[in-house]
Amino acid sequence: MNWTDERVELLKKLWAEGLSASQIAAQLGGVSRNAVIGKVHRLKLSGRGRTTAAPARQKKASSAPAASKPVRAAAPARSAAPTIGATALQVQFDAEPVARQQLRSSDNVVVPISRRLDLTQLTERTCKWPNGDPLSEDFHFCGNEAGESGPYCAYHARLAFQPASERRRAC
DNA sequence: CCCTGATTCGC
DNA sequence: GCGAATCAGG
Numbered sequence: 001m002n003w004t005d006e007r008v009e010l011l012k013k014l015w016a017e018g019l020s021a022s023q024i025a026a027q028l029g030g031v032s033r034n035a036v037i038g039k040v041h042r043l044k045l046s047g048r049g050r051t052t053a054a055p056a057r058q059k060k061a062s063s064a065p066a067a068s069k070p071v072r073a074a075a076p077a078r079s080a081a082p083t084i085g086a087t088a089l090q091v092q093f094d095a096e097p098v099a100r101q102q103l104r105s106s107d108n109v110v111v112p113i114s115r116r117l118d119l120t121q122l123t124e125r126t127c128k129w130p131n132g133d134p135l136s137e138d139f140h141f142c143g144n145e146a147g148e149s150g151p152y153c154a155y156h157a158r159l160a161f162q163p164a165s166e167r168r169r170a171c
Numbered sequence: 172c173c174c175t176g177a178t179t180c181g182c
Numbered sequence: 183g184c185g186a187a188t189c190a191g192g
Contacts, residue, residue, distance in 0.1 A: 033175090034185055035186090038178095038185050041177075046177080173192100174192075175190100176190095179187085180187095181184105
């Protein structure tokens with residue numbers, strides 16, 4: 001992914017709105033939060049209002065990795081399966097009571113079309129955002145490609161990170 | 172352990 | 183310019 005004008009503008013907007021680097025990375029897709037932070041700094045946007053004054057970081061040892069242990073462990077490959085159900089239901093009950101709201105034109109967001117997967121079709125790489133009444137026949141999960149840093153697609157990752165009062169129904 | 176932003180430096 | 187690795191902290 002390259003930093004197109006559109007992506008840079010979205011980055012600026014979301015950063016100004018106060019979203020964290022990881023949240024923005026999920027929105028943009030295809031980039032890590034480190035990439036976002038790096039870009040923010042190169043754009044000289046790091047200030048972002050009255051945030052906690054940066055304590056001025058110390059310099060990193062320029063060389064000599066030392067015999068300490070910079071070795072990075074191999075992929076942990078954790079399993080999310082055991083908590084998928086609980087997480088999904090928690091989100092469901094938390095988000096469902098929110099009244100449907102009109103999408104404001106200023107939001108300028110793309111609402112993804114749900115693949116309407118059932119629980120057995122979910123994998124580590126599918127969005128686990130639940131839609132509908134869990135007890136109804138229509139209940140399903142978004143199922144779109146999950147972001148790199150979470151169980152939701154870029155769109156639902158954003159919803160999940162917003163306060164419940166700001167969430168909207170999707171798919 | 173989860174997360175946050177900040178910094179360095181090889182590419 | 184880019185971003186992984188790393189750091190310092192909540």
